[in-house]
Amino acid sequence: MDKVISYLPPGLPLLIDVLNLRQPLNAALLVLLVVLTLRVLLPAPPFAPLPYALSNSPASGEYHWRSATHPKSEVWRRWTTKELRGFDGTDPAKEGGRILFAIRRKVYDVSSGRNFYGPGGPYAIFAGRDASRGLAKQSFEADMLTPVDEPIDSLEDLTSSEWDNLKDWEHGLTG
Structure with missing residues (x-):
């Protein structure tokens, strides 16, 4: 392996040492790097709360209610x-x-x-x-x-x- 490394351009052997995944710290850092990169490249969809059921009558005694039908348009x-x-x-x-x-x-x-x-x-x-x-x-x-x-x-x-x-x-x- 040392023979192969001697033919690589400068800086690349250091990268290979960093990517030595047999070291737990290197493995953890690589996982963190991959997760952060994916979060930047593939952001989560915007949060949208689930709609909740509202009564359709003010007589229900609830403070908030939704009309069963859309109000009629006015001319x-x-x-x-x-x-x-x-x-x-x-x-x-x-x-x-x-x-x-x-x-x-x-x-x-x-x-x-x-x-x-x-x-x-x-x-x-x-x-x-x-x-x-x-x-x-x-x-x-x-x-x-x-x-x-x-x-x-x-x-x-x-x-x-x-x-x-x-x-x-x-x-x-x-x-």
């Missing part, structure tokens, strides 16, 4: 304040008792939160109305609502903190 349309007024959740014959309210000229369907926005709920005053001023000022007083037959409130007198309140409400409704 974009323009609303007048008088049209919007009819969607306060009091008339079950009107599109299943939908509850709508507007913030900054955008109409939101809050029917899924019937306990909050529907009749008898803490936010029922805003159902079927432009709720912008009341939500911005965090007020549930009737004088915060613009009458249906008047122009839409321009909200020009709101302070920066009231605008922040309003934007937080919008973000909460849109996600």
